[in-house]
Amino acid sequence: MARALMVQGTGSNVGKSLLVAGLCRVFMRQGLRVRPFKPQNMSNNAAVTADGGEIGRAQALQARAAGVAPSVHMNPVLLKPQSDIGAQIVVQGRVFGTARAREYQGLKPRLMAAVQESFAHLGAEADLVLVEGAGSAAEVNLRAADIANMGFARATGTPVILVGDIDRGGVIAALVGTKAVIDPQDARMIRGFIVNRFRGDPALFSAGMDIIAERTGWTALGLVPHFDEARRLPAEDALGLASSPRRPGKPLIVVPVTPRLSNFDDLDPLREEEGVEVRFISPGTPLPADAALILLAGSKATIDDLLFVKSEGWDIDIKAHLRRGGRVMGLCGGYQMLGRFIDDSAGLEGPPRRVEGLGLLDVETRMETTKRLALARGLLVQNDVPVEGYEMHMGVTTGPDTARPFALLEGGRTDGARSAGGQVSGTYLHGLFAGAALRRHVLAQLGAQASAFSHEAMVDAVLDRFADHLEAHLDCAALLHLADAGKGM
Incomplete structure (x- = not known):
């Protein structure tokens, strides 16, 4: 059984996808066979796999970071919104059907079997599986049938790292508040936390890291500074849409x-x-x-x-x-x-x-x-x-x-x-x-005249620089140790 570690967030768009991609590259460069995995994703930005299936674009980027071809097993459940209340459901790369949000909640227990099957498939070919959660770990109203966050972690015994985004403000409340509202058994699955997208002097937040650790009992694994080049990597969410710089006369x-x-x-x-x-x-x-x-x-x-x-x-x-x-x-x-x-x-x-x-x-x-x-x-x-x-x-x-x-x-x-x-x-x-x-x-x-740059080479170079960035600001050895400890759960 491969080692596994799950990255969950205090909310959507806190940087989970990019952190998993960066860690895939970090541990791949250490010689490990790494596979990314997201049990359930909601995105209209998808990628096609070589076997004719589709997965979330973020998992395709993570696979690239891990140096492997994308597989439908990396994202066994993909939801593609077609309206404010309904979505197309893709299971292991193929269209399963469509459902409204309320109907989908009833389908989740059936879909957990596909999620666990895909997780086992990746585990059989990897040394390390890096799992990305969805949305917020604190969505306690949806916890009963959850397959994307704590429901998956508990079902598979996968230890969890919780990520908060300091750039949006209130990161201490977001992390400590998550501990306060989730089930105590779920909270025990969380082994450490990361504060992401910090700007400024890290010394100014050292007390903040201590407060979070004291209030939660979780290990502080790193304060990750804002990485500006992230904007050059494929975005999965429309929130990441960005025009190019203004280029008058072009x-x-x-x-x-x-x-x-x-x-x-x-x-x-x-x-x-x-x-x-x-x-x-x-x-x-x-x-x-x-x-x-x-x-x-x-x-x-x-x-x-x-x-x-x-x-x-x-x-x-x-x-x-x-x-x-x-x-x-x-x-x-x-x-x-x-x-x-x-x-x-x-x-x-x-x-x-x-x-x-x-x-x-x-x-x-x-x-x-x-x-x-x-x-x-x-x-x-x-x-x-x-x-x-x-x-x-x-x-x-x-x-x-x-x-x-x-x-x-x-x-x-x-x-x-x-x-x-x-x-x-x-x-x-x-x-x-x-x-x-x-x-x-x-x-x-x-x-206009095009440059000779290779877009694919640029993406790989940015992933390497982001991996360097994470190695400088995260305790990657501790992360791997937590994944090792999870094997016996």
Whole structure:
């Protein structure tokens, strides 16, 4: 049985995902076979595994940090929100069904079997499994059927480290308060704590660390300073959306932010390019008239996001942009929005309906129950530029403009569509901007010059620097010792 250690948080967005990624790299560099694991994740930013399943984007990054290929077992339960109260449920990489929040609570006991099966699978091939919790460890109202935090820790005997975020304030209350409200047996699973994202002189918080340790009885494992380069790593939550720095005089790429925006990490490589500016446009703001490219990103609820685009008046802005000679590109759900209609008569994303699209491509999309999940590579049809990415969609798009495909894929399949003049294009491929040749082509169309940097190499370099950062500020030997101690639980 592999050693295991679980990282839980006092709340969402306290840095659990990144800490697990950094620790994966720390212990991988020590020669250990490390595997990341998250029992239950809620995210619309997902990645495709080599065996045709999907997991949360954070677990894909953690797998990269551990030096292994992503596996569906690293995130056995993935929830992809489609509304404020409902989500698609993915179990071990495959669509299980959909459920409202209240219905999902009743499903959790059935899903625990898949969670434990995947955990055992990873444990059989690893020296160390680093487990990430979800949300807050103090969600005592949901504790009865929990599979993501203390329910998992208790069921598997996995010791827990609790993380608090000092940057948001109230970290002493958050950590001590967690001890106060959770069940005493759950509290005994917590062996230590980490205070994350500190800014300033660490000596000023030494008394704070002592107070937390005294009030909780947990070991202080480290005060981690803010790591600015974290913004360069793929974000899983839309809270992590960030435009590139302002670059006056450079071509502007704008991305409208819709409520169910997904796979927005597709844009990360473009944000790193010095030759363009990427700007995310919030609701209530018109699309800038000086944009060179409007990019419609993916969506987990395409029709709802399409209707949102129209309600914001962005459809009018997009058509004015085209009249000025600008370009429009749609990725996955954004591609579907560009067509004449989206037909969801089966009600896969909400109530059964057929909705008029933006009408910028002569195509139509029909939603189907089968979800396509596959890695893909091929050539851009226009000039044989190599393209590589992955597909993750439930729609099938047909129509005259697909006769001018975006890419020709291996195996003879085509992908996407282009308008007759080439101003508008759409593709189902995610992750394609990571390829330097494709970025160079897109930027050249905008009158900009791409750099020669490798996005993949940059991500690995940042992970290494973050691992160095953690080694300098955490007691990593103590963390490993706690994982060792947990084997006998």
